[in-house]
C-alpha cells in the first residue's frame with residue numbers, strides 16, 4: 639500500500655480508537671523514507687556532544703538534510719558522517735560567515751555549542767562564556783530560520799532558554815511553542831537508575847522529571863514512575879532523586895577535567911529531536927519532558943511533560959499528583975530556578 643494511503647487508514651483507525659496495529663501502521667508511515675523533507679541543523683557539531691549527535695541524526699530516517707555547523711572542525715565531521723548510507727544529505731559549515739547557510743530552511747536547530755564543566759564547577763559557572771555564544775547563535779536563528787524549533791542543550795539551560803526567548807522577542811520572532819530546553823538526559827538517567835533499583839525492565843520504565851536542569855532544580859517524580867514498584871523505601875527514593883540530580887556531576891568527576899556527559903547527552907538529544915520531528919510530521923500523542931515557557935507554576939519557564947505537535951508545543955501538561963517529598967522538592971527548587979531565569983533575561987535585555 640502507498641504510504642499516504644497507509645497513513646490515512648492508520649489515522650482513521652486511530653480516530654476510531656484503533657488498537658496497537660493502527661499505531662504500528664502509523665509509526666511505519668512516519669519513519670519511512672517518504673516522510674516529509676526536514677532539515678536539522680546542529681550548532682557546535684564538532685564538539686563532544688555534537689559529533690555523536692550528528693551521527694545519531696544521520697541515522698534518523700525523518701531527517702532529509704543535516705547541516706553541521708561549528709567555529710572549527712566541521713568539514714571533517716561532515717565528510718565522515720556523510721558516507722553513511724542513510725537518507726539525509728550532510729553538509730558542513732564553518733565560521734560565522736557560513737552560519738546563515740547552515741541555518742536557512744531548518745525545521746529544527748539543535749544547540750550543543752559552548753563550554754562544558756570541569757570538576758568543582760556548577761553549570762552556572764559556564765554562564766559568562768555560554769550566554770554570549772547562545773545569544774549570537776539565536777540572533778542568527780531569528781534572522782535565517784525564525785520558524786525553526788530550537789532544542790537548547792548549552793548550559794546553564796535554566797538561563798540559556800530565557801536568553802533565547804529574549805533574543806527572539808527583541809527580533810519579533812518569538813513563538814513560545816518553538817523553544818525547548820533539552821532536559822531529556824535527566825529523564826534518561828532517572829529511568830536507568832529507577833530500573834536498577836526497582837528491578838524492572840529498563841525499556842518499559844517511564845519517569846517524568848520536572849523543574850529545571852541543574853542540581854536541586856532537577857526534580858524526578860518517582861511517585862509517578864511506571865512500572866510501579868511497591869518495594870522502594872523513602873530512603874531509596876531520596877537516594878534515587880539525589881543521584882538523578884547529581885548525574886551530570888557524577889560524569890564530570892569521572893571524566894576528571896575532560897568535559898561532561900557527551901555520549902549519553904547525544905543519545906538524549908537525539909531522542910528529543912526525534913520527538914520534535916514526529917510532532918512536526920503530525921504523529922499523534924508525542925510526549926516528552928522539556929524546559930519550556932509555562933504557566934503550570936508561577937515561574938515563566940519550567941520543565942514538565944509537553945505534548946508535541948505540528949507547530950512545536952501543543953500542550954504543556956500539568957505536574958500530576960506529587961508525593962509530600964516531591965511537593966517539598968518543588969518548593970525548594972523555585973528560588974534557584976527563578977534566579978537563573980532572571981539572570982538570563984537580564985543578560986539578554988541589557989546587552
Ligand SMILES: NC(=O)c1ccc[n+]([C@@H]2O[C@H](COP(=O)([O-])OP(=O)(O)OC[C@H]3O[C@@H](n4cnc5c(N)ncnc54)[C@H](O)[C@@H]3O)[C@@H](O)[C@H]2O)c1
Pocket residue numbers: 681682683684685686687688707708709710750751752753754755764768771775790791792793794795820821822823824851897898899900903
Ligand atoms: N542539556 C544537557 O542535559 C547537557 C548535557 C551535557 C552537556 N551540556 C552542555 O552542552 C555544551 C557542550 O558540551 P560539549 O561536551 O559538547 O562541549 P565541547 O567543548 O566538547 O563542544 C562544544 C563545541 O561548541 C563549539 N562552539 C563554541 N562556540 C561556538 C559558536 N559560537 N558557534 C558554534 N559552535 C561553537 C566548540 O567549537 C565545540 O566544538 C556545554 O555547555 C555543556 O554544559 C548540556
Ligand SMILES: O=C(O)C[C@H](O)C(=O)O
Pocket residue numbers: 754755761793823885886887889890898899
Ligand atoms: O553536568 C553537566 O555539566 C552537563 C549536563 O548538564 C549533564 O547533566 O550531564
